[in-house]
Amino acid sequence: MSTLKKLASQTAVYGLSQILGRFVNYLLVPLYTSIFTTGEYGVVTLMYAYVSFFNVMLTYGMETAFFRFSQKHDQPGEVYSTALKSLLATSSAFILLLCMFSSPIAALIKLPQHPEYIVYFTLIIALDAVAALPFAYLRQQNKPVKFAVVKNINIFSNILLNLYFLLLCPYALKNWGTTLPFYEAEVGIGYIFISNLVSSVITIPLLSKEFMQMRGYSFNKALWREMLVYALPMMVVGFAGMINETLDRTLITYFYDDAEVGRSMNGIYGANYKLSILMSLFIQAFRYAAEPFFFSHAQTSDKRTIYAQVMDYFVLVCLCLFLGVMLFMDVFQHFIGINFREGLHIVPVLLIANMFLGIYYNLSIWYKLSDQTNKGAIISLIGAGITIVANIILIPIYGYTGAAWATLVCYVSMAIICYVMGAKYYPIPYNTGKVLIFIAVALVLYFLHGWLIPFLPTSNLIQNSVHGLFLLIFMVFAWLFERNNKVLFSPR
Numbered sequence: 001m002s003t004l005k006k007l008a009s010q011t012a013v014y015g016l017s018q019i020l021g022r023f024v025n026y027l028l029v030p031l032y033t034s035i036f037t038t039g040e041y042g043v044v045t046l047m048y049a050y051v052s053f054f055n056v057m058l059t060y061g062m063e064t065a066f067f068r069f070s071q072k073h074d075q076p077g078e079v080y081s082t083a084l085k086s087l088l089a090t091s092s093a094f095i096l097l098l099c100m101f102s103s104p105i106a107a108l109i110k111l112p113q114h115p116e117y118i119v120y121f122t123l124i125i126a127l128d129a130v131a132a133l134p135f136a137y138l139r140q141q142n143k144p145v146k147f148a149v150v151k152n153i154n155i156f157s158n159i160l161l162n163l164y165f166l167l168l169c170p171y172a173l174k175n176w177g178t179t180l181p182f183y184e185a186e187v188g189i190g191y192i193f194i195s196n197l198v199s200s201v202i203t204i205p206l207l208s209k210e211f212m213q214m215r216g217y218s219f220n221k222a223l224w225r226e227m228l229v230y231a232l233p234m235m236v237v238g239f240a241g242m243i244n245e246t247l248d249r250t251l252i253t254y255f256y257d258d259a260e261v262g263r264s265m266n267g268i269y270g271a272n273y274k275l276s277i278l279m280s281l282f283i284q285a286f287r288y289a290a291e292p293f294f295f296s297h298a299q300t301s302d303k304r305t306i307y308a309q310v311m312d313y314f315v316l317v318c319l320c321l322f323l324g325v326m327l328f329m330d331v332f333q334h335f336i337g338i339n340f341r342e343g344l345h346i347v348p349v350l351l352i353a354n355m356f357l358g359i360y361y362n363l364s365i366w367y368k369l370s371d372q373t374n375k376g377a378i379i380s381l382i383g384a385g386i387t388i389v390a391n392i393i394l395i396p397i398y399g400y401t402g403a404a405w406a407t408l409v410c411y412v413s414m415a416i417i418c419y420v421m422g423a424k425y426y427p428i429p430y431n432t433g434k435v436l437i438f439i440a441v442a443l444v445l446y447f448l449h450g451w452l453i454p455f456l457p458t459s460n461l462i463q464n465s466v467h468g469l470f471l472l473i474f475m476v477f478a479w480l481f482e483r484n485n486k487v488l489f490s491p492r
Contacts (some may be wrong), residue, residue: 004306004309004310004313007289007290007293007310008313011285011286011288011289011290012285023277023278023281026274026277026335027335028159028162029271029274029335029336030334030335030336030337031162031163031166031167032044032166032192033267033271033336033337033339033340034337035166036188036189037264037267038263038264038265038267038268038339038340039260039263039264039267040188040189040263040267041189041267041270041271042253042262042263042264042265042266042267042270043111043189043263044189044192044267044270045249045266045267045269045270046109046249046250046253046263046266047117047121047193049246049247049249049250050109050121050246050250051121051124051125052242052245052246053239053242053243053246054094054121054125055125055128055129055242056235056238056239056241056242057235057239058087058090058091058094058125058126058129059087059129059132059133059235059238060090060228060231060232060234060235061230061231061232061233061234061235061237061238061373062083062086062087062132062133062227062231063132063133063136064230064231064234064291064368064373065083065227065228065230065231065234066079066080066083066133066136066137066140066227067136067140067291067292067295068230068295068368068371069223069226069227069230070140071295071296071298073223075217076140077213077214077216077217078217078218078220078223079223079227080133080137080213080214080217081213081214081215081216081217081218081219082217082219082220082223082224082227083133083224083227084133084134084211084214085214085219086219086224087129087130087132087133088130090129091126091127091129091130092126094122094125094126094129095122095123095126098118098119098122099118099119099122102115102116102118102119102122103115103118105118106118110253110259114190116190117190117193120190120193120194120196120197121193123197123200123201124193124196124197124200127197127200127201127203127204128200130204131200131203131204131207134207134210134211135147135150135151135207137210137213138150138210139288139291139292140292147288150203150206150207153202153203153206154199154200154202154203155199157198157199157202158195158196158198158199161191161194161195161198161199162191162192162195164180165182165183165187165191165194165195166191166192168180169183169185170185173185230371230373231373233373233374233376233377234373234376234377236377236380236381237364237373237376237377237379237380238380239380240377240380240381240383240384241380241383243384243387243388244357244383244384244387244407244410244411244414245407247384247387247388247391248269248387248391248395248400248403248404248406248407249266249269249270249403251391251392251395251403252265252266252269252395252399252400252403253265253266255395255396265399265400266400267340268339268340268342268343268400269343269346269400269403269404271336271337271340271343272336272340272343272344272346272347272350273346273350274335274336275325275332275333275335275336275344275347275350276325276347276350276351276354278321278324278325279318279321279322279325279351279354279355279358280354282317282318282321282358283318283354283357283358283361286314286358286361287361290310290361290362294307294365294368294369295368295369298369304427304428304429305429307362307365307428308428308429308430308431310362311359311362311363311430311431311435312431312434312435312482314358314359314362315355315359315435315438315439316438316478318354318355318358319355319438319439319442319474319478320471320474320475321351322348322351322352322355322442322446323442323445323446323470323471323474324471325347325351326347326348326351326446326449327446327449327467327468327470327471328464328467329344329347330463343400343401345401346400346401346404348446349404349405349407349408350404350407350408352408353404353407353408353410353411353412354411356408356411356412356414356415357411357414359415360411360414360415360418363415363418363419363422364376364379364418365428366418366421366422366425366426366428367379367421367422367425367426369426370425370426372425372426375421375425379414379417379418379421380414382413382414382417383410383411383413383414383417386406386409386410386413386414387406387407387410390402390405390406390409390410391403391406394406419432434481437481438478438481441474441477442474445470445473445474448470449466449467449470452466453466
């Protein structure tokens with residue numbers, strides 16, 4: 001239990017401040033959806049979907065390879081230096097190539113009037129890729145405070161710049177007749193991208209000490225090739241993961257003959273996807289802590305039991321977040337504009353889908369620790385195939401609702417496949433029965449709550465009290481279940 005408490009504290013240290021920052025950043029969604037049309041916000045959603053793909057491509061699994069080889073290699077500094085120099089070289093080539101062809105690329109994604117968007121995002125992606133390894137170094141060196149400070153400076157500088165360009169500057173122009181520095185009204189949503197770029201630039205000097213850690217070590221070609229053998233399948237894992245996470249937003253746009261309608265539907269889908277932010281933030285914080293934690297316990301005798309216990313508590317937290325968001329949806333819906341709320345019905349589907357993505361992340365530790373990342377790539381490619389087929393079938397029929405269900409089908413399938421393969425190659429005694437009972441009870445409470453609410457008075461006090469009661473019932477059930485430690489559902 002002390003080990004689990006350590007992981008919980010690491011999750012809190014690495015993730016809490018970033019969760020706070022990301023949540024504050026999330027508050028920009030009401031700003032965007034009140035200022036821009038659904039079509040304009042659809043462009044924002046589309047551009048960030050492409051960013052996710054290229055972020056994976058430019059880091060090509062080097063973060064995970066760094067964690068693994070730092071544990072195995074007798075000179076961790078050489079591992080870090082070799083990986084970082086590799087990322088610097090590939091990111092520089094990426095900038096040169098995409099900036100040269102920004103106009104045809106903009107035309108390809110149906111934004112021919114805005115090649116500058118391609119330049120902005122090329123620089124954002126490259127800078128973030130280069131910064132990824134110094135951030136991994138901070139995690140590996142157990143320096144959560146600096147990790148959190150730099151991450152939050154990045155986030156809050158982005159927020160402040162958004163407020164400056166999208167609120168203060170238009171207000172000054174309208175009410176005072178004054179044009180503030182660096183502002184041109186016609187730039188519009190471009191200021192969202194410019195703000196992101198400036199915040200990425202600010203991050204680099206803040207990590208200068210970590211960049212300097214590569215001094216004194218040469219580029220080890222033999223080590224680099226060995227790391228690539230391990231890392232490239234992880235790039236496939238990440239790339240397939242981005243297909244799973246973002247292809248839906250791309251296809252929603254392309255399945256509509258009217259491009260403006262497609263962007264509008266994409267904007268609605270993207271805004272409602274944001275309502276699963278709490279689940280996504282927890283999973284991200286957990287991954288920050290869990291990856292170095294899992295590798296550091298790889299040599300302990302009770303590691304597999306620890307991994308199984310981690311899964312239990314991970315699912316419990318996810319289900320509490322699911323119920324917290326869905327039971328209080330009358331509150332959370334106000335984080336998006338009223339024109340976007342027609343898509344609220346997809347939020348529970350996306351929350352459960354993200355929970356299964358987190359379950360998959362837990363299960364995937366077997367192929368990382370057994371150096372079978374090629375099998376992880378196979379699982380991810382199967383998941384990507386499911387995503388592609390499901391979206392092609394469902395989006396033309398059900399629109400963005402079909403995209404949400406395709407996401408759920410994909411992540412559930414990947415979790416099942418990873419569980420089955422892991423049981424064969426690297427058995428871990430997961431408490432599968434207990435986890436399934438927790439999920440079933442949470443879903444029953446959710447549907448029972450949905451049935452009951454229309455019969456209650458419209459008083460906010462009564463409604464919120466019932467919301468809280470249902471969440472409390474689940475938490476008490478989980479606590480009693482854990483305390484009794486049912487033998488029937490103990491690890492096998």
